[in-house]
Amino acid sequence: MNFEWFVSLRYLRAKRKQTFISVISFISIAGVTLGVGALILVLAIMTGFHDGVRSQILGNVPHVLIQKQGSGIDHYEELAASIRASSPLVATVTPFVAQQSMLLSNRNVSPVNVKGIEAGHKLFDLEMATVDGRSVQDLLYAPDRRLPGVVISGETAASLGVSVGDSVNIIPPMFTMTPFGMIPKMKPFQVVGIFHQRSGFFETYYAYIALEQAQIFLGLTGQVSGLEVEASNFDLAAPLAVHIRSQLSYPYTVRTWEDMFGSFLSALRLEKLGLFIVLGIIVLVAAFNIATTLIMVVMEKNRDIAILRSMGANARSIMKIFVLEGLIIGSVGTGLGTTLGVLLAKNADSIIKGLEHLLGVKIFDQAVYGMAQFPSQVNASDVIAVATMALVISLLATVYPAWHASRMDPAESLRYE
Numbered sequence: 001m002n003f004e005w006f007v008s009l010r011y012l013r014a015k016r017k018q019t020f021i022s023v024i025s026f027i028s029i030a031g032v033t034l035g036v037g038a039l040i041l042v043l044a045i046m047t048g049f050h051d052g053v054r055s056q057i058l059g060n061v062p063h064v065l066i067q068k069q070g071s072g073i074d075h076y077e078e079l080a081a082s083i084r085a086s087s088p089l090v091a092t093v094t095p096f097v098a099q100q101s102m103l104l105s106n107r108n109v110s111p112v113n114v115k116g117i118e119a120g121h122k123l124f125d126l127e128m129a130t131v132d133g134r135s136v137q138d139l140l141y142a143p144d145r146r147l148p149g150v151v152i153s154g155e156t157a158a159s160l161g162v163s164v165g166d167s168v169n170i171i172p173p174m175f176t177m178t179p180f181g182m183i184p185k186m187k188p189f190q191v192v193g194i195f196h197q198r199s200g201f202f203e204t205y206y207a208y209i210a211l212e213q214a215q216i217f218l219g220l221t222g223q224v225s226g227l228e229v230e231a232s233n234f235d236l237a238a239p240l241a242v243h244i245r246s247q248l249s250y251p252y253t254v255r256t257w258e259d260m261f262g263s264f265l266s267a268l269r270l271e272k273l274g275l276f277i278v279l280g281i282i283v284l285v286a287a288f289n290i291a292t293t294l295i296m297v298v299m300e301k302n303r304d305i306a307i308l309r310s311m312g313a314n315a316r317s318i319m320k321i322f323v324l325e326g327l328i329i330g331s332v333g334t335g336l337g338t339t340l341g342v343l344l345a346k347n348a349d350s351i352i353k354g355l356e357h358l359l360g361v362k363i364f365d366q367a368v369y370g371m372a373q374f375p376s377q378v379n380a381s382d383v384i385a386v387a388t389m390a391l392v393i394s395l396l397a398t399v400y401p402a403w404h405a406s407r408m409d410p411a412e413s414l415r416y417e
Contacts, residue, residue, distance in 0.1 A: 116214020
């Protein structure tokens with residue numbers, strides 16, 4: 001150990017009559033610890049909310065949506081095959097038919113978006129209550145059914161007062177002309193599946209039927225409302241959309257999930273940046289404490305500094321002593337804060353549940369946010385950024401006190417000793 005390190009560590013252990021300096025050092029370390037820990041925890045929670053909202057948006061929204069302005073898409077099978085073969089980024093291409101409608105049962109009405117889908121849709125990945133425990137996909141597309149099947153959400157089933165096996169009437173905004181006037185078009189369907197897992201904001205407002213049934217019922221035989229394109233990863237949606245737009249011209253429209261709902265995520269990213277700046281001020285305040293501690297140490301140790309200079313220590317060594325002392329305080333605080341923040345972030349859900357049980361207050365309502373647990377996701381890049389920022393601020397806080405100590409005149413300091 002060189003003498004600069006030895007002296008820096010020695011100055012952190014104050015003598016009995018200099019205990020106040022040790023208290024200030026402890027407060028400086030505690031300030032950095034709390035600032036770094038709070039910043040890591042908040043960034044983890046914001047990242048968790050960001051990922052949770054994104055997964056909910058992507059629960060029913062495709063990565064890329066292709067539609068045709070003014071009408072449905074004809075020859076959609078050829079178009080889907082062309083898109084599949086056009087790029088290795090394409091994972092699946094599925095046609096769909098959608099129409100705003102009403103569900104009627106037991107004199108209860110619920111607005112839904114009736115969506116006709118093909119077998120293999122990601123809807124079937126959800127956990128569902130079904131008739132006799134059979135596969136929803138088999139029930140929905142069975143050709144010999146007395147009534148066509150429909151899959152609805154648990155919220156819709158509760159509002160209608162129906163369960164699996166009951167029948168509901170679907171009423172689209174279409175009318176049939178009769179001798180008695182215009183009568184709303186209506187068709188009975190049997191509820192073959194009810195999904196309760198909330199994987200997205202929008203599943204609640206959808207009712208799913210077989211694509212062929214939707215085409216016949218909604219008068220779109222041979223047509224679909226659009227094509228849903230899934231990329232191999234949601235991050236590839238933007239370049240995939242650019243590629244598809246180069247192949248499809250007007251009247252086709254190509255939109256990514258970010259084009260449709262990216263404003264939610266933009267707002268969360270802005271909040272995350274704002275919280276990073278606000279909580280970063282806590283670390284800045286702790287850095288002022290470090291500077292104050294070093295200034296007080298320099299004032300207290302002016303005689304020691306003069307003796308070191310007289311023994312041959314140059315100004316660079318004196319400056320290095322106090323820079324190292326400030327870095328020790330900043331490094332210890334950053335290390336403790338990083339450990340504290342990561343531990344809190346990793347166990348945020350358990351901590352919230354414990355506080356709810358202790359206080360008897362609902363802190364995180366799962367029904368409001370549609371998330372099974374309190375969201376907290378630790379990103380290594382965020383932790384590294386916070387730790388680096390704290391160390392840089394701690395280093396900058398040492399510059400002036402260390403420079404002032406290196407400029408002290410030993411003769412002037414020892415004149416009256």
